[in-house]
Amino acid sequence: MYHVIFHIDEKEKWPLVLGNVKNFMADHMAAEIEVLANAAAVNGYRSGAFIDQMRELSDQGAKFVACQNALNAQHILKEDLPEFVSVVPAGVVELVKKQSSGYAYIKP
Template sequence: MAEKVVFHIDEDRSETLLMALGNIENFLAALSAETPAVVVVANGNAVKLLRSHDAESYQRRIATLVQAGVRFLVCHNALKKLGIRPEELLTECAVIPAGIVEVVRLQGMGYAYVKP
């Protein structure tokens, strides 16, 4: 059975997102013989980091991770609260209704929880 992990980011700090990206890259490299399930859930102020005009410096890394099967999920509730339209996000991101609900759901499905 492949490893499953959810990375949860909720702070508007690029250092946190960069740490998560590095953790994911290392995780995938260490398990190269397997196909792990990796999900990043962004809620709260972290959704600001995934706006296309704010994510230029790490957009390529995110695109590469998506090609490797990593999913980037962004909380609709946080977008609404912060006045960010889904169209403003990187195209690699999918909007979900509630980030915290998704984190709990994934943990219930056996995903390990990581908060960089």
């Protein structure tokens, strides 16, 4: 089984990232897929435009994660995030831990 973590730190890249995840799942539904958002990209979790598409991918098994450091910097509360988004203390640490445990890294 393949494991992959998609990294996004710019809000403008959400359409590209979500398209990438969709294409990946179309081919490999059984993979472990995580989307890790840090820096300004966490604002995408507050944007109506992307939530429906994210929820659909989440329902199909993709994990959506936000960086707590970034939420603090962007003044976003955990309670304001969609229910399918989980939070890690530091996005960069999550990226390293996942790669260390065998995840491939993709930065669209």
